Amino acid sequence: MDATKISLVRTTFKAVAAVDDGPERLARSFYAILFSHYPATREFFPAAMDVQRDRLLKAIGYVVENLEDAERILPFLAQLGRDHRKYGITDEHYIAVGNALITALEDFAGNELWTDEVDLAWREAIALIASVMMEAANAESGPPTRVGRVVEHKQILRDVAVVRLQLDRPMQYGAGQYVSVSVPGRPRMWRYLSPSIPSNGEGQIEFHVRRVAGGWVSPAMVGQTRLGDEWLISSPLGALGVDRSRNRDQLMIASGTGIAPLRAQVMEMAMRGNNPRVHLFVGGVYPCDLYDLETLWQLARTNPWLTVIPVSEEDTNPWWHLDPTPVAPPGMHERLTGKLGAVVAAFGAWEDRDIQIVGSPSMVQATKYRLQAKGTPVENIRHDPLL
Ligand SMILES: Cc1cc2nc3c(=O)[nH]c(=O)nc-3n(C[C@H](O)[C@H](O)[C@H](O)COP(=O)(O)OP(=O)(O)OC[C@H]3O[C@@H](n4cnc5c(N)ncnc54)[C@H](O)[C@@H]3O)c2cc1C
Incomplete structure (x- = not known):
């Protein structure tokens, strides 16, 4: 045009x-x-x-x-x-x-x-x-959706569940992409979810789902999913991922379940011998919201190119959360306190980095704004369409 x-x-x-x-x-x-x-x-x-x-x-x-x-x-x-x-x-x-x-x-x-x-x-x-x-x-042949049978459903926070499914046939997707999902009991109410593990030949897939108060579908995904349930999963969407042709170090920023597509990327990178440097900021309101930190620390311990920086807005957990907050193991970055975007921008403009931001639309906008105000070139920043 x-x-x-x-x-x-x-x-x-x-x-x-x-x-x-x-x-x-x-x-x-x-x-x-x-x-x-x-x-x-x-x-x-x-x-x-x-x-x-x-x-x-x-x-x-x-x-x-x-x-x-x-x-x-x-x-x-x-x-x-x-x-x-x-x-x-x-x-x-x-x-x-x-x-x-x-x-x-x-x-x-x-x-x-x-x-x-x-x-x-x-x-x-x-x-x-x-x-x-x-x-x-x-141009596509074959059935338009895959069927995923729920093989594990773990409620890891009051409002977050990890759901593992076995697909009827493997699906090729890039680490960082998302898919459309429909669950039993909510027919035709398709919602986007980002796989939290890389694509694999065994057809295993995993999602991290947060219950949105008043939402139609996520409360059912978190609270009513049963083993053996069959979810429909459509073709992969999105363009997040490490663009190796650019040969640049990476800055990844996630809040809440936004960690899923970044975790998939880091896991995929861990299977390679040669990687750019990655700083991964993971944020939440309370320390307990950083539910995936142990896995990320484990990845960082065995992959020297990866630095994980936990950030929470509050310093202590809410009174209803009784589990102790995990302490950073030796060599790992201590948790920082503040709004995620402000904390990341306090380190500088990260001009030399390719940047990915994943989270709620308001978090993505706020973080992008903070970085741009610090002088980060906007063309270096990527995020999914805020749908
Ligand atoms: C590219 C992409 C990837 C996504 N990946 C994941 C993922 O991996 N895990 C995951 O849990 N969710 C993910 N989401 C969000 C998910 O698709 C749903 O939007 C979310 O689960 C809410 O669906 P719902 O049916 O419960 O709420 P709806 O019935 O769709 O919405 C109810 C109300 O809640 C508001 N709302 C919707 N989403 C949010 C939100 N995130 N925060 C605050 N208010 C909201 C709506 O504006 C509306 O007013 C992703 C979204 C996109 C666009």
């Missing part, structure tokens, strides 16, 4: 976002149009549509924001296309979705904003998005 068309698409989308409850209204209108014109598409979505609406807008926002960055956006769309096979959608559904989006945008924008040029620009953008997704989906 040329720069003028990209700018027209971006301006219309920004106009929607600028209106109070604009994105919410646009998403409601889009799904209303889609389901009334193409009723067959309703069955792909869960009964409760709030998360779906939110996710749609964030995904469109991400694509619109990065339209001229082909290196970033094309692989993202291709992965999304492969992932969408889990819904059982076909080429005609992409056309239905594109048409519904155009109608919803046009209704929302009104005659003044929705000129012929804008219409053309959006149609070109949607055709591009749909064609990349369809091509990637159609």
Whole structure:
């Protein structure tokens, strides 16, 4: 797409976002149009549509924001296309979705904003998005999802569980990628989880799941998972990982279960002889939130390229947590106290590093902001789309 068309698409989308409850209204209108014109598409979505609406807008926002960055956006769309096979959608559904989006945008924008040029620009953008997704989906053979049978479920904190599954067939994914997961009892409510171990030929996979208060799915994953349950797992997504072609040292920053994709990367690196230097900051509110520290220390003890720096906002555990806080073994970094982003930035700008940040959207934004304020070049910082 040329720069003028990209700018027209971006301006219309920004106009929607600028209106109070604009994105919410646009998403409601889009799904209303889609389901009334193409009723067959309703069955792909869960009964409760709030998360779906939110996710749609964030995904469109991400694509619109990065339209001229082909290196970033094309692989993202291709992965999304492969992932969408889990819904059982076909080429005609992409056309239905594109048409519904155009109608919803046009209704929302009104005659003044929705000129012929804008219409053309959006149609070109949607055709591009749909064609990349369809091509990637159609290039895949084999079933769209794998079945993972739960072989272990360990509640390691009040609100965090480690779940291990045996897949019906091995899945190739890069350490650092994430997958879409659906659990029994919450059909069609797909949620992203990041495997916490590298891909392996035995088809074993592990997730760290935090229960989000008031969430639809994570409380069931943490509290109601039983051995033998079958989870559906879709194709891998995301581009986090160590880019060895850049030959740069690494800074990894994780809070909470955000440690999962970084831990997978460090474990994968530990299987190689030659690695860049890695500083891994792992954070939580309380010391007890650093539930994976013993494993990380073990990795650091046997891999001299790895330094693990634990950080917690509070110095002591809450009164309900009775287990003692583990003490740093000799040679390991002592725990630091403070907000994760502030603690990392206090060390400097880390200009010589490739940086990955993983955690909640607010933690990622805050940490990125802290680093940028310190002088870190933004192009060195990577994180997953904040969906
Ligand atoms: C790329 C990616 C990778 C992810 N990997 C993991 C992982 O490895 N482990 C894991 O536990 N989770 C992970 N998540 C988050 C996960 O996909 C779900 O969003 C989360 O479990 C909440 O789902 P839910 O159905 O319980 O809540 P929902 O019903 O989706 O949301 C309920 C409410 O909680 C809010 N909310 C959603 N997520 C959070 C959050 N993290 N913190 C605070 N409020 C929130 C929502 O905005 C909403 O208001 C990942 C998310 C992304 C985008």
